[in-house]
Amino acid sequence: xxxxxxxxxxxxxxxxxAPQPPAAIRFDAVKISFSxxxxxxxxxVAATDLSLAEHEFVAIVGPTGCGKSTLLNAAAxxxxxxxxxxxxxxxxxxxxxxxxxxLFQQDALMPWKTAIENVxxxxxxxxxxxxxxxxxxxxWLAKVGLLPFAExxxxxxxxxxxxxxxxxxxxxxxxxxxxxxxxxxxxDAQTRLIMGDLLLQLWSADRTAVLFVTHDLEEAIALxxxxxxxxxxPAARIIGDYPISLPRPRDMAEIKLTAEFHxxxxxxxxxxxxxxxxGYAQSEHSSAEQAGA
Amino acid sequence: xxxxxxxxAQLSIAIIAIVFWQVASTTTLFGDPQKISFxxxxxLAVVKQIVAWFIEGSIWYHLWITFSExxxxxxxxxxxAIVIGFWFARQPRLAAVFDPYIKGANALPRVVLAPIFTxxxxxxxxxxxxxxxxxxxxxxFFNVYQGVREVGGSVLANARMLGMNERQLLRHVxxxxxxxxxxxxxxxxxxxxxxxxxxxxxxGSAGGLGYxxxxxxxxxxxxxxxxxxxxxxxxxxxxxxxxxxxERRLLIWRPGPGEAGK
Numbered sequence: 001x002x003x004x005x006x007x008x009x010x011x012x013x014x015x016x017x018a019p020q021p022p023a024a025i026r027f028d029a030v031k032i033s034f035s036x037x038x039x040x041x042x043x044x045v046a047a048t049d050l051s052l053a054e055h056e057f058v059a060i061v062g063p064t065g066c067g068k069s070t071l072l073n074a075a076a077x078x079x080x081x082x083x084x085x086x087x088x089x090x091x092x093x094x095x096x097x098x099x100x101x102x103l104f105q106q107d108a109l110m111p112w113k114t115a116i117e118n119v120x121x122x123x124x125x126x127x128x129x130x131x132x133x134x135x136x137x138x139x140w141l142a143k144v145g146l147l148p149f150a151e152x153x154x155x156x157x158x159x160x161x162x163x164x165x166x167x168x169x170x171x172x173x174x175x176x177x178x179x180x181x182x183x184x185x186x187x188d189a190q191t192r193l194i195m196g197d198l199l200l201q202l203w204s205a206d207r208t209a210v211l212f213v214t215h216d217l218e219e220a221i222a223l224x225x226x227x228x229x230x231x232x233x234p235a236a237r238i239i240g241d242y243p244i245s246l247p248r249p250r251d252m253a254e255i256k257l258t259a260e261f262h263x264x265x266x267x268x269x270x271x272x273x274x275x276x277x278x279g280y281a282q283s284e285h286s287s288a289e290q291a292g293a
Numbered sequence: 294x295x296x297x298x299x300x301x302a303q304l305s306i307a308i309i310a311i312v313f314w315q316v317a318s319t320t321t322l323f324g325d326p327q328k329i330s331f332x333x334x335x336x337l338a339v340v341k342q343i344v345a346w347f348i349e350g351s352i353w354y355h356l357w358i359t360f361s362e363x364x365x366x367x368x369x370x371x372x373x374a375i376v377i378g379f380w381f382a383r384q385p386r387l388a389a390v391f392d393p394y395i396k397g398a399n400a401l402p403r404v405v406l407a408p409i410f411t412x413x414x415x416x417x418x419x420x421x422x423x424x425x426x427x428x429x430x431x432x433x434f435f436n437v438y439q440g441v442r443e444v445g446g447s448v449l450a451n452a453r454m455l456g457m458n459e460r461q462l463l464r465h466v467x468x469x470x471x472x473x474x475x476x477x478x479x480x481x482x483x484x485x486x487x488x489x490x491x492x493x494x495x496x497g498s499a500g501g502l503g504y505x506x507x508x509x510x511x512x513x514x515x516x517x518x519x520x521x522x523x524x525x526x527x528x529x530x531x532x533x534x535x536x537x538x539x540e541r542r543l544l545i546w547r548p549g550p551g552e553a554g555k
Contacts, residue, residue, distance in 0.1 A: 078450055108451035112469040112546045122455040155548035
């Protein structure tokens with residue numbers, strides 16, 4: 001693996017020492033580009049190394065449009081990197097990542113299925129008998145506190161409730177790694193706290209590896225074991241990697257009041273702030289260009 | 294407006310129209326009643342004609358013929374459109390090749406085909422089914438095509454991440470999405486199936502509501518023409534109500550107007 005010029009804290013992770021168990025997800029010099037409709041290529045993510053150990057909760061934070069979600073799509077196998085490779089549990093990823101569960105930012109429930117049907121479908125398509133799948137789906141709906149809403153269709157649920165169904169839909173399949181793309185982005189602040197607590201509570205049961213993308217630094221610190229900071233696009237790259245040693249179990253609201261949290265937040269924000277401003281400047285620049293064109 | 298007031302208002306429109314019609318065609322208030330009743334008949338004569346049809350029972354035969362023609366052309370047209378719409382939506386290259394032909398065929402006024410269908414399929418019900426088919430097919434086809442192609446990107450990606458293979462995607466994602474489009478166009482497509490049946494009968498047949506109206510016109514039986522039109526209108530309202538009931542059952546998962554994106 002070619003050594004990359006990054007902040008020295010980054011090199012703590014990424015290098016695979018042979019005897020350790022393979023990482024749940026490992027990005028090896030992954031570069032992601034899109035061809036533009038008018039011709040030319042847009043580099044979303046520059047060569048990036050990152051590894052997510054088993055049982056590790058990693059949050060990726062960066063300004064809007066920095067390519068965080070594209071990294072996640074590469075880890076899911078929905079997107080092929082332009083260069084480099086993604087490894088899932090040591091194996092190179094060439095197709096869809098079958099070990100992964102993916103919680104999308106947008107509403108991704110099937111609107112023609114009830115809550116319980118949406119949760120059970122992942123088991124059913126894998127060959128679980130319908131009745132058993134329904135029973136396990138019922139148990140999962142209870143876990144996310146939605147048992148009374150089992151027979152409702154997605155449009156009859158609130159945004160937070162739909163996210164809960166989505167969470168159950170992903171977790172019921174017992175994925176070995178969970179990918180989350182700003183899952184609580186569209187929710188209001190209070191619901192986000194509650195969803196964060198629910199996620200931590202469910203996660204603490206088996207501590208599956210989680211790659212969590214968010215633009216909310218506080219959320220990232222409160223949830224994760226490690227916070228990765230990405231630079232503003234284009235050609236976004238990792239510019240910071242901070243271990244979060246706050247004790248678990250954590251409470252989303254409580255932890256934000258502790259001194260350790262504040263110290264971490266201050267240290268990471270000083271790095272992130274510059275990138276956010278850079279991101280704004282770029283988007284203003286490009287919109288000015290468009291206005292001129 | 295509550296339900297009762299609404300029905301009362303709806304009924305009062307009919308009553309006003311009928312009273313006006315009756316007054317105009319039997320009194321000298323608006324001109325020569327004999328002339329008016331020759332062109333417009335009188336409500337009483339129309340009602341007498343309708344009652345006579347129902348009493349002697351001949352109307353049931355004609356209703357049944359029109360009904361079966363409409364249903365057959367709807368079912369056959371919709372099934373063919375679903376299969377071909379799916380096929381085209383999943384094979385963009387095939388769709389691109391056939392695109393000008395589909396558009397061209399859809400632009401053709403279907404009435405001109407009626408004589409050819411009579412030539413091919415005879416005067417029986419099948420020439421009318423063929424005409425209705427050409428009307429229903431394109432409506433359903435375009436809706437299925439749209440429905441398959443408009444499946445949300447995140448719903449599709451999510452379904453794939455949940456481990457669905459192509460066949461399961463078809464069953465759990467593409468088909469429900471396409472059918473929702475078909476169902477939401479059900480009023481239009483069923484309406485066109487009835488139009489196809491009646492127009493076909495009108496242009497040449499031995500039975501059905503279109504035949505009844507055409508026969509009455511042939512002998513300047515204006516009361517018969519109006520009676521036929523009223524029976525046809527009632528028939529269409531009944532079918533439309535039936536479609537609404539079916540639609541409500543099938544599209545239960547859809548947000549109603551005004552409650553979307555809660």
